[in-house]
Amino acid sequence: MTGHIVVLGGGYAGLGAAKRAARRLRGAGARVTLVNAADRFVERVRLHQLAAGQRLPDLPLRGLLDGAGVELAVATVTGIDLAARVVRLDAAPYELGYDVLVYALGSGADLGAVQGLAEHAYTVATEREAARLRSRLTAARSVAVVGGGLTGIEAAAEFKAARPGLEVRLVSGGPIGAGLSPRARRHLRRAFDRLDVTVREHAPVAEVGPGGLLLRDGGEVPADTVVWAAGFRVPELAAACGLATDEHGRMLVDATLRSLSHPEVLGAGDAAAVRGSRMSCQTGLPLGLQAGDAAAALLTGRAPRPARIRYVWQNISLGRHDGVTQFTRADDSPSGPVLTGRPSALFKEVITRGTVWRMRHPHLSP
Ligand SMILES: Cc1cc2nc3c(=O)[nH]c(=O)nc-3n(C[C@H](O)[C@H](O)[C@H](O)COP(=O)(O)OP(=O)(O)OC[C@H]3O[C@@H](n4cnc5c(N)ncnc54)[C@H](O)[C@@H]3O)c2cc1C
The missing domain is CATH 3.50.50.60 (FAD/NAD(P)-binding domain)
Known part of the structure; x- marks a missing residue:
């Protein structure tokens, strides 16, 4: 053939x-x-x-x-x-x-969503953009991460855990971790309190500029570095x-x-x-x-x-030593059990490595 x-x-x-x-x-x-x-x-x-x-x-x-x-x-x-x-x-x-x-x-990143994004925002959506952000973060003092979904949550926690002296704000148009159960969201709030990440929910962004974010309600979020993690295109x-x-x-x-x-x-x-x-x-x-x-x-x-x-979990890292694993029904809705802390971080690492292992041996997957 x-x-x-x-x-x-x-x-x-x-x-x-x-x-x-x-x-x-x-x-x-x-x-x-x-x-x-x-x-x-x-x-x-x-x-x-x-x-x-x-x-x-x-x-x-x-x-x-x-x-x-x-x-x-x-x-x-x-x-x-x-x-x-x-x-x-x-x-x-x-x-x-x-x-x-x-x-x-x-x-990739959706950089057409609001004015000023393409000129002023960084992203973690592709390897090249993440590498560009890495260089920027070495000199940054304050970062606003925009996006209350899994990518924004992971990025804000990772940056703060890596550089405790960095001022990190997580800004979301809706609630943080909207698809998670109340228990998982409580852990997120505790983790961000512990890390000293400021969280602003229900704060849609109208514009991004060189000095940070302008919100739709007229408020401002100052930041020398803006990271856009509010959706992919x-x-x-x-x-x-x-x-x-x-x-x-x-x-x-x-x-x-x-x-x-x-x-x-x-x-x-x-x-x-x-x-x-x-x-x-x-x-x-x-x-x-x-x-x-x-x-x-x-x-x-x-x-x-x-x-x-069929979904089984949503696995969120919060730096290298904390995380939230929300177990889900097959349709991705939260089903109750939640793993947190080091066990969750370890679990996510095992799953991430296991994914690459599955890419090496796809014939062993159903
Ligand atoms: C920071 C971050 C954290 C994430 N965390 C998680 C997580 O914890 N769990 C989870 O399930 N998902 C997570 N995701 C989402 C996940 O990475 C994506 O959903 C996944 O990569 C999609 O896989 P894909 O094969 O469709 O696309 P990709 O992985 O994006 O692969 C697409 C490939 O196509 C290539 N390509 C694109 N355009 C062209 C072109 N014109 N010509 C040739 N090649 C091209 C790209 O270079 C790339 O290699 C995360 C994403 C990010 C950015």
Whole structure:
């Protein structure tokens, strides 16, 4: 059998998809190519640690792909010709024809949300931006982290734990940790009190400037460094090339992860709008594996199975020695049990390492 599966994006979703598809097609004569902008796998879930000055494990993609039967193209995807079934790249091989395409380009920071963001704010959304913030933080005296979701909480706690002398304010348009149970939120409040992080809830930001934040109610939050962690935005490529997308530019997929407009294209991870899922590596890795299964099925003329996503916990680090693990129902709603303190921090570290282990051995995942 011949045939070519091309996977765009070597993150949690794309790497899992490529390795799983190659595994399913082993010995069948098909090709699987993974395209990624860099030659390294970026553990995005650790980027707040990078910004706080920690060293992250070096994970070359070639090492993670060793023996998997996946070709790697290190290049940026500049376009997709859906009619000709060709992907365009900014580096060799410049063009790749495909029979089945997996779109898993992830997400980045949403720097269009309010005025002044692009000029004045830093983020932890990509490795490059987190590294830029790391340099800035060495000279910073006061930081305003905007975003009461998991990324903002983790970033504010990590920066303060790493540099206790830094003045850190966490500012959120709504409540902090909105999806957590009252018990988990109580722990967050205690942790921020202990760390001496000032928390401002229900304070939507109107504008970002060189001296900090202007709030919608007219108030100001002074800070020499602003970190925007209030939501991610997906690449515009899916919409630009003509794939059906939602209002946020996420690729619309059916229950088997196939594009609603182009069924030979599958979507997974942050860049795909999968019903009942939230942007997370907890979603990206399992859906990536299932997209790999679906891609192999399509190439061999079989019908892909409906994808399933079941959540188990939300794992939040609060520096290296504290955390909150909120156990959840399969639909991601909080179910009661909460782990806190060092056991939670240790648990999160084990899960984060375990995720990379699963990327090395995706055939051992269901
Ligand atoms: C600081 C931080 C902490 C987080 N903590 C957690 C957590 O604790 N738990 C959790 O579940 N989730 C967490 N997340 C979210 C999680 O990291 C993302 O949801 C996850 O990375 C999505 O995986 P993905 O494979 O869809 O995309 P990504 O991991 O973003 O991978 C996309 C890949 O595509 C590549 N790419 C993009 N555009 C192009 C292009 N045009 N050409 C070629 N390559 C391209 C990128 O370089 C990247 O390698 C966190 C995120 C951040 C930023």
